[in-house]
Structures are given as C-alpha cells and as structure tokens.
Amino acid sequence: MTRQSTETTSHTHNPNEQQSDSPNSRVCDECGGRINSTDSHGELICNDCGLVISESEIDHGPEWRGFETEDKTEHRRVGPPMREDMYDKGLATDIDWRDTDTNGNTLSERNRQRMNRLRKWNKRYKKKSQSDRHLKKALDEVRRISSALGLHTQTRETASVLYRQCLDKDLIKGRSIETVAAACVYTASRQCESPRTLEQVHRVSRVHTQQTDHSPVSTRINRAYCKIADELGLAMEPVDPRNYLNRFVTNIDQHVTNQPELITTAQDVLTAAEETQYHVGKAPTTLAASAIYAAIRLTDRDIQQKETAEATDVSEVSIRNHYRKLMDTYNQNQQ
DNA sequence: CATTCGTGAAGACGAAT
DNA sequence: ATTCGATTTCACGAATG
Numbered sequence: 568m569t570r571q572s573t574e575t576t577s578h579t580h581n582p583n584e585q586q587s588d589s590p591n592s593r594v595c596d597e598c599g600g601r602i603n604s605t606d607s608h609g610e611l612i613c614n615d616c617g618l619v620i621s622e623s624e625i626d627h628g629p630e631w632r633g634f635e636t637e638d639k640t641e642h643r644r645v646g647p648p649m650r651e652d653m654y655d656k657g658l659a660t661d662i663d664w665r666d667t668d669t670n671g672n673t674l675s676e677r678n679r680q681r682m683n684r685l686r687k688w689n690k691r692y693k694k695k696s697q698s699d700r701h702l703k704k705a706l707d708e709v710r711r712i713s714s715a716l717g718l719h720t721q722t723r724e725t726a727s728v729l730y731r732q733c734l735d736k737d738l739i740k741g742r743s744i745e746t747v748a749a750a751c752v753y754t755a756s757r758q759c760e761s762p763r764t765l766e767q768v769h770r771v772s773r774v775h776t777q778q779t780d781h782s783p784v785s786t787r788i789n790r791a792y793c794k795i796a797d798e799l800g801l802a803m804e805p806v807d808p809r810n811y812l813n814r815f816v817t818n819i820d821q822h823v824t825n826q827p828e829l830i831t832t833a834q835d836v837l838t839a840a841e842e843t844q845y846h847v848g849k850a851p852t853t854l855a856a857s858a859i860y861a862a863i864r865l866t867d868r869d870i871q872q873k874e875t876a877e878a879t880d881v882s883e884v885s886i887r888n889h890y891r892k893l894m895d896t897y898n899q900n901q902q
Numbered sequence: 903c904a905t906t907c908g909t910g911a912a913g914a915c916g917a918a919t
Numbered sequence: 920a921t922t923c924g925a926t927t928t929c930a931c932g933a934a935t936g
Contacts, residue, residue, distance in 0.1 A: 848916095848925065871905070882928050887907065 652706055652727040698734075701744070705730055708748040708773070715771040716763050718756055726755035729795065736798050742791055745773045750791035754801070762806045764852055765789055766880050808846070809834055811855035811879075818878035819870060832862035836893050839900040845892060856881035857889035864894060 667673055674682065706727055713723035729751040733739060739747050749772035756763045769785040796803050812830050816823060823829060836858040840846050846854055856879035863870045876883040 850927075853927075873905085883906090884908090884929080885927055888927085 651724045651731070652710055702731075702734070705734075705744045705748050708745055709752055712749055712752045712768065712771055713755075716752070716756070716767060718752070718759075718761060718763070722755050722759040722761060723752075725759055726751040729754055729799070732799055733795060738791075738794060738798055742787070743774065746785075746787050746791050747795075748772075749774055749785075749788045750795055753788060753792055754795055754803075757803060757806060758801075760807070760810055762810050762851075764880060765792075806851040808837055808851040808855040808858065811852060812859065815855055815859055815879045819874055820878070823868070823870070828866060829859070829862050829868070832865055833858040835900075836861050836865075836897045839897045840893055842900070843896050845896060849889070850881075850885075852879060853881050853885045853889065855879065857886050857893055860886050861890040861893040861897065864890065865897070 709726045709730055710723060713726060718726075726748075730748060733747055733751065749768050753763065753765060753768045756768075765785065765788060769788055772785070772788065774785050774787055795801070812833050816826055816830055816833075833855075837846070837854060840854070840858070856875060859879070860870075860872060860875045863875065872883045872886055875881075876886055
C-alpha cells in the first residue's frame, strides 16, 4: 500500500550518489527530484512530488563521543547511546559464541569450558526475573507496532519511556501488555507530532475488539490511552489536522501529480478554517480529509470523494458535510 | 452509468443539569 | 445519572452529468 524504503536503499551503493552534499539527500524514484531531509514528522519527503519515501529514520550521526581532544580526533569507538526501547537499555554484555580469543586463536579445551559456563550464566542472569521478561515482551511489542506504523526511532523511544512509566505507576494491572503497548505508541505518535489515528494503531495491534463491541476503533486502546494521559499528567493537545495531510495524500493510491501543491492548498484551507473557528468541535481527521477533497476541487483534479474517504478512513458523508464550507472560507480568504 | 448529493436513524461524546 | 446538542457514520434513494 504505502511505498516503503526498500526501493530507495539500493542506490546507496551507487558511487555517483556518494558525492551529494548531505548524507540525507537522495533522488526520488518517482520523479527524479531531490529528496528532502526528514521533515518535522520524521518522514522522508520528495521536494518535487511530495512522495513519502520512508518513514523510518536512520541516524547518520557519529557513533562515538569525545570527552577530550584526543578522543575526538581518534574517533574512538565507545558504543551506542543508551536505548530506552531495549529492556536492558542496550547496556548488557554478550559473550561471543566463537571459541576464539581476540586475536582469533582457538581457545584451549580448559578455557572453552570456562567460556561455556560464563555464557550459560550470563544468559540466565539476563532473563532472570519475571519483570525483565515482561518488559522485554512489552518493548518488543512497542517496537513491532511502531515499525508497522512507520514511526521513527525517536517516537518509538518515547513510547518505550511511556511504557516504563506505566509500569512504575502500576497501570498494566487489568490490561493486557498488548493494549498498553498500543496505547503508549498512540500517545507517543501524538506527542511527537506524527500522529496516527486510533484506528491505524488498532489495525496493527494485537488487541482484539470484544464481541459486544461494535465500534470501529478499539475501546480498550482508547481507554488505556485516556488512563495513561491522566495518570502520567500528560497535557494532550488536540491533534493539528495539518499533521495528517502528508500521510493521507500519500495514501490516495492513484498517482497524484504535484503533491506539494495539493498539500499546501489543503494547509491553506485549514488555516482559513481556523480563522473563522470552523474547526472547533470537529474531528481532526475529518477536517484533514475534507480539506484535501476541497483542495482537490480547487486545483481541478479528478479524484473522487470515495477515494479520498478510503485513503483517510473518514466517511464520504463527513467529507460532503464540510468541503463546501471549507472551499468558501478559503476563497473569501484569498481576496 | 458513475458520481455526487441529501436524508433520517443511530451511536459516541462532551457539557450542562 | 440523565439530558441535550453537535458530530459522525450508515444505508438508501434521488439528482446530476
């Protein structure tokens, strides 16, 4: 459905591309345009056609840190930074499985047995307690969901921090690990301004709707999210509908020409709507979808309501109910 | 014929009572 | 806890081109 990075990673090996001025600049497969470095939502976006290339971010920074001048010049390697999304924060030691020393020489029989014993106890220690296993399972789930939603590393780490805080506050009791993990990812995606809808999170989560639950979104994840935001004292702002535009437009599977024009028009439509306070009380997703359809009309494109509705998970009716008004306020604002 | 438009019923939600 | 109003969605049929 969405285009992922698999197509773009290949020409990293092309020597011609190594000359580019920034490590992030690449060329779009679709239109040959320059690809922007990540925008504020952590998504790689083509400058020309607006195609979302890849939502997962690669850290191009140095893996070393220097505390004294000679450290910096030597580029001494000191290991990766701490990671909140690994249950031991990435700090644990592992013993190599090869029975060789650092020079590659095979070990003596006596030393091999010693290493075997050490490996065994190291493993036992790492999986020691029940809570460690719980945390590992939970953070694996956070990682899985984040990756399925194309969220970038910073968002995933935020979700992981949230989960640890939930654990501290005993918020897991009565809920499944999967539910809390999904709720943490949902919360983090909003905090990091690359929001995913509850519906999107629910679709990739392993939280089943109850048999009696007819609502399209998971009440469980929503309740967990409310509880988390309340207990952790998070002041959650309403989602800015503009943050949905890139993703929604990319979701329209028909090839959209000149995406940036469409997106900026939709942005202006939303800005105009805010000035008349039209947006108050309306769902952000509905506003984003309606603004996109209004922009489609304003720029004379041949894309149907149905397609817009399907790409945004907003009903056709809701789009119908709003896009005229949005077009009107936009047009008034232009004069 | 495909698409858009309008409608009433029904559910969910927040604010007010 | 209940009521009320606004919003959203569904199912359907009518209007439009």
